[in-house]
Amino acid sequence: MIAVVVLLLIPLAGMALLALRGDTPKAGRINVRCNALALAASLWIAIDVLVHGPRLSAGQLLYIDSFNVYLVVLTAFVGLTTSVFSGPYMAHEREIGRLNPRRLRLYYAMYQGFMLAMYLVLTTNNMGVMWVAMEGATLATVLLVSLYRTPESVEAAWKYFILCGVGIAQALFGTVLLYFAAEQKLGIGGDALLWTVLHDNAGALDPAILSLAFVFLLVGYGTKIGLVPLHQWLPDAHSEGPTPMSAILSGLLLNDALYAVVRCKMLVDASLGTHLAGTLMMGFGLLSFLVAALFLHRQTDIKRLFSYSSIEHMGLMTFAFGVGSPWATFAALFHMTTHSLTKSAIFVTVGHAAQLAGTQRMDRIRGLILTQPAIGWGLLIGTLAIAGFPPFGVFASEFLVLVATMHDYPWLTPLLLLGVGLAFAGLFRHLQPMVYGDVPEGQKAIPANLWPVMLHLAMVLWLGLSIPTFLGHWFNQATHLISGAFPQ
């Protein structure tokens, strides 16, 4: 368990260091190194879990099993590649005068603060600490949304803070109810909020209290997932903040909020023995999926476009976890990975594209592929991947969701197909002129570091062609944990 403590200490130290040194030219590199160390620690944990199975820390405060360990590695990986992109990006933003040294220090310190909160959400065994860390993630990122101090960004940040703050307060109420139910059976003491203890005793907990608690937990953490109709903050926060932050919000925060909901669902399912939690998640997920796919058509801002695409995919994952069969759960876990990798790659490309064109408005971004082929191709391939084209991983995971749905709820399949089609059309009507259109006068190539994009897309391609054995093994184990059976 030392590895987990190390994993949590690295971003903490990084936060302190970057709060002091974040305005120096070296800051970008320090940030990358912290994230690289965290990735190394997460791999150490992963090997540990692979060899020894689930691990519980001495104080029972930290818990690692196959479900969260793969998310820890994913979080660390996306955190690292995004930080590689963020160094030159933020240097460029400073050169064009959008940032001053103080804000740069804030940015780097909060980058690490956000990573710390994410690792804590994933590794803690205490439902209360999970809530605290989730709120911490909001607090870390809210000042980053308003980093540029434009009226739009201040408005986006305020909306983000209020909506997520109130939303997540509901999750705290749910947590209190959970604790209340547990204390009636387990007696008064600190153990009653530990996930492992709750899971072992779930059968004995009062189903009436747990179902009410789940409603609050779903609404609370669902706000952070961006489920419709609680999604209002998401496109604003993604579009107004600095692009590296959009990448980690979409790639990490949404996943980890969904992780929290699934952990709660596991408890409620074990207690109720009915499909209540799953049905709720299916309803919210499907609604988000369809509404977001429709909203894709109306966007004018490139980052807003892709943040709606994030809502759409998170909706699909929530739906798949809601279906709850082993195959659907497997597909949802797989989709979490492919979406996270693809979406962060897209946001990195979009960041470059916006710097190249000097605007985020899609009607002014033109001719990317002629000006700078790397960015144009990156955006094109990334969008193909996220729209669910074969042979990319997103296709494979969406296909699995479809198959699993056909098996259990055949009458919902047309709705899913409709959503996929709508989203595809919504993305491509905007994409085509941006990539191929005529080059505006005076548009010049910019220094861009696109290897994170290439790496992510190559991985998504690989996942689409074949799932590596160790990853398949992980997904199988996690599926067994969540749904109670291995996918056959």
Add this chain to the structure above:
Amino acid sequence: MSITELTLYQQAILLLAGLIALTSFLMLGQSRLVRLVLVFALQGVLLAATTSMVAYVLEFPHLYISAGLTLLLKGILIPIMLYRLIYRMGLHREMDTLENPARVMMGGASLVVFSYYVSLPVVAHSPLVTLNAIAVSLAVVLLGMLLMITRRQAVAHVVGFMSIENGLFFAAVVSTYGMPMVVELGVAADVLVATVVFGVFFFQIRASIDSLNVDRLSKLSEVEK
């Protein structure tokens, strides 16, 4: 079970629950920001009193720490900070116009009824005190939201937000005798940081729209303007 059969402690809890719900209604009807913050501080003090009473009567010494934290944060620190901000921004003379105060109050009352309705099945086998505690805290949470919906001043939003947390704490203290210490400290830290961030935001909002009327934060929308 009638009220008189309850122990003195249970009666006191019911009284405090009633008072806390009352402060929520007072906030709902308060148009002056300074008084709004004062009522909020009162709610914090009542919450701290509840916590220390539970700690004393049921002998949970760790709740004294929680009571101290609540008093310090919700009763003193946050109200003082909000006061200073209100004066520094020159908002102390301003009246926030309340549209349809009667309708808002009726809405608030129906929210309380709704909270009792939701809590009934949950606490079917629990004593009367728990029912009231859960229902009142849910009501305080919902009333906090109503406060945020009906107001335009950013300061009032913050007060509503914090009073939602008060409601949650009341539930935690009375029905579960406080959360584990690590959670309690974590939540307190979050609240403290949130307060500071809110303070920063007031200045950012004022710098960008020249007032704290959040209705004017309307640049971002789905429809092209």
